[in-house]
Ligand SMILES: [Zn+2]
């Protein structure tokens with residue numbers, strides 16, 4: 001098995017555990033209240049979860065639960081330390097993690113907005 005195959009197998013495992021859907025519940029800064037991939041109404045009870053699904057055109061990422069780690073490292077992490085994220089949410093979360101690292105953001109205060 002090549003390194004790429006191992007990474008892809010791990011990614012699939014993480015994505016399947018998330019039901020093939022982005023696991024972002026609004027932490028990226030978007031509230032995902034009524035977004036759906038095909039413009040349908042969001043499913044009740046799942047309205048705060050990002051609707052992006054895994055697909056060939058836009059595969060979900062297996063991102064470390066603790067963001068900001070080098071990508072190389074995440075390939076060697078157990079599936080439980082990873083979460084499925086779409087490209088958009090992953091990018092916004094990384095941006096937030098970078099801001100947090102710079103000291104300009106307070107995660108606790110931010111998380112309260114989504115409870
Ligand atoms: Zn997402």
Ligand SMILES: [Zn+2]
Pocket residue numbers: 024025026027028029030032050088089
């Ligand atoms: Zn999101």
